[in-house]
Amino acid sequence: ETxxxxxxxxxxxxxxxxxxxxxxIPASSLKKQLAADNNLFYCQRCFRLRHYNEITDVAIDDNEFTALLNSLGKQNALIVNVVDLFDFDGSVIPGLHRFVGTNQVILVGNKADLLPKSVKRSKVTNWLQQQAALQGLHPVATLLTSAKRLYQVDELLAVIEKERKGRDVYVVGTTNVGKSTLINAIIKQTAGQNDVITTSRFPGTTLDQIQIPLADGQSLIDTPGIINGTQMAHYLSAKELRYISPQNELRPRVFQLNPPQTLFLGGLMRLDFLKGTRSSIVVYVENNLLVHRTKTATADDFYQRQRGKLLVPPADPEQFPPFKQHDFHTKEPQDLVIAGLGWLRLPANSDYRLFLPEGVSYSLRTPIV
Ligand code: GDP
Structure with a gap:
C-alpha cells in the first residue's frame, strides 16, 4: 500500500x-500520517533529522553508490574519508581514488578511543597513510578521532576549514565506521546557531544527502554509507559482530609461548607459533573475546571438539567459511593485523601458520606500541 x-x-x-x-517508516507512523490525510510523509530518518537534528544510517547498494561517487567526482570539493581504525580493510571504498580525481582528501581514522594508551599515535597515523597509499589515496591530512568521545573533532573541523578553500565538503565512508556519530558531533559543534539542516538528492541517484551549512554559504554534506562485503563481519550475526568489535579501550593480553604452541581467538582464527625462541605474544582484541592457548600437536583435535562450544564465536561453525592456512616468517617484531578484529604483536625471528576464514584478510606492520 506504500x-x-x-x-x-x-x-x-x-x-x-x-x-x-x-x-x-514504521507501519504505525504510516497509519497515523495516512489518517492525517495531508500527503506529507517523512521517512523515519528525515523525521529524526527534522525534529532532533540527528541522522541515522541507511544501507545502499553498489550501483547507487557508484552513481553517488560519479556525481561526487564531478564536483570541486574537499572529501573527508572516514575509516575504522580497527577495520581498515573493511573501511576501504573500492576505487575511491579514481572518483575523487583531483579533489583533495582528508583521511580520518575513527574510534581512536579504543587504542590503549601505550599505542604511539604517530605510528598509527603513519600506518594509516601507508595503507591509504596502497589504495592510491594520498590525503592532504590524516587525523585520528573519536566521534564517540569527541576526541580531535575540533581539530578535524579546523583542518577542514583550512583545506576546503571555499568549497563544499563531502564526508564518505563505509557503514559502521562511525560516520553518523561523527556527523552528529559536527552538527552539535557547528549548527547550533543556524540549525537549518536540509536534505537534497545526489544528481542521477535516488539517494539523499544531508547538508550542514558552513559559514560562507557552502555545505558539509553527509553521504550514505556503503557496505564493504569482504570482512569477517560478513559471516557473523549482528550479535556476534557486536561481541567481537571492541567497545572499550583494549587491554593488552600477554601470552608466553613455547613453540610449537597455538592460540585460538574464539573460533575466528588460529595462530600456530611453529618455530622461534620462547617469547610473549601480545593480543589486542575485544577484551571479552576468548584467547585460548594449547599445544600445536593437539590443536586440530581440540578445534574439532570445541568449535561452536568453547571456541565461539561463531556459534554455528557450519555457516562459517572454512579456515585457510597462511605461512609466514617474522624477521623483526611485527603486528599481525586482522581486519575487524584487532592485532597481535609477534616476536622477531619466528615461523607462524595462521588459519583464517576464507576471504578474511590479514597484514603485517611495524608494531605501533
Ligand atoms: P556509520 O555506519 O559509519 O554511520 O557508523 P555509526 O555512527 O552508526 O557507528 C557505528 C558503531 O560504531 C556504533 O556502535 C557506534 O557507537 C560506534 N562508534 C562510532 N564512533 C565511535 C568512536 O569514536 N569510538 C568508538 N569506540 N565507537 C564508535
Missing part, C-alpha cells in the same frame, strides 16, 4: 519492511 508514497524530505520511496533501508 507503493506510491515518497518521503518529502529525501524523496525515497516509503517502505515499512527494513529499518536499515532508505525510506523506512
Amino acid at each position: 507503493n506510491d508514497l515518497y518521503c518529502i524530505g529525501c524523496g525515497a520511496k516509503l517502505q515499512s519492511n527494513d529499518p536499515d533501508e532508505a525510506g523506512y
Whole structure:
C-alpha cells in the first residue's frame, strides 16, 4: 500500500519492511500520517533529522553508490574519508581514488578511543597513510578521532576549514565506521546557531544527502554509507559482530609461548607459533573475546571438539567459511593485523601458520606500541 508514497524530505520511496533501508517508516507512523490525510510523509530518518537534528544510517547498494561517487567526482570539493581504525580493510571504498580525481582528501581514522594508551599515535597515523597509499589515496591530512568521545573533532573541523578553500565538503565512508556519530558531533559543534539542516538528492541517484551549512554559504554534506562485503563481519550475526568489535579501550593480553604452541581467538582464527625462541605474544582484541592457548600437536583435535562450544564465536561453525592456512616468517617484531578484529604483536625471528576464514584478510606492520 506504500507503493506510491515518497518521503518529502529525501524523496525515497516509503517502505515499512527494513529499518536499515532508505525510506523506512514504521507501519504505525504510516497509519497515523495516512489518517492525517495531508500527503506529507517523512521517512523515519528525515523525521529524526527534522525534529532532533540527528541522522541515522541507511544501507545502499553498489550501483547507487557508484552513481553517488560519479556525481561526487564531478564536483570541486574537499572529501573527508572516514575509516575504522580497527577495520581498515573493511573501511576501504573500492576505487575511491579514481572518483575523487583531483579533489583533495582528508583521511580520518575513527574510534581512536579504543587504542590503549601505550599505542604511539604517530605510528598509527603513519600506518594509516601507508595503507591509504596502497589504495592510491594520498590525503592532504590524516587525523585520528573519536566521534564517540569527541576526541580531535575540533581539530578535524579546523583542518577542514583550512583545506576546503571555499568549497563544499563531502564526508564518505563505509557503514559502521562511525560516520553518523561523527556527523552528529559536527552538527552539535557547528549548527547550533543556524540549525537549518536540509536534505537534497545526489544528481542521477535516488539517494539523499544531508547538508550542514558552513559559514560562507557552502555545505558539509553527509553521504550514505556503503557496505564493504569482504570482512569477517560478513559471516557473523549482528550479535556476534557486536561481541567481537571492541567497545572499550583494549587491554593488552600477554601470552608466553613455547613453540610449537597455538592460540585460538574464539573460533575466528588460529595462530600456530611453529618455530622461534620462547617469547610473549601480545593480543589486542575485544577484551571479552576468548584467547585460548594449547599445544600445536593437539590443536586440530581440540578445534574439532570445541568449535561452536568453547571456541565461539561463531556459534554455528557450519555457516562459517572454512579456515585457510597462511605461512609466514617474522624477521623483526611485527603486528599481525586482522581486519575487524584487532592485532597481535609477534616476536622477531619466528615461523607462524595462521588459519583464517576464507576471504578474511590479514597484514603485517611495524608494531605501533
Ligand atoms: P556509520 O555506519 O559509519 O554511520 O557508523 P555509526 O555512527 O552508526 O557507528 C557505528 C558503531 O560504531 C556504533 O556502535 C557506534 O557507537 C560506534 N562508534 C562510532 N564512533 C565511535 C568512536 O569514536 N569510538 C568508538 N569506540 N565507537 C564508535
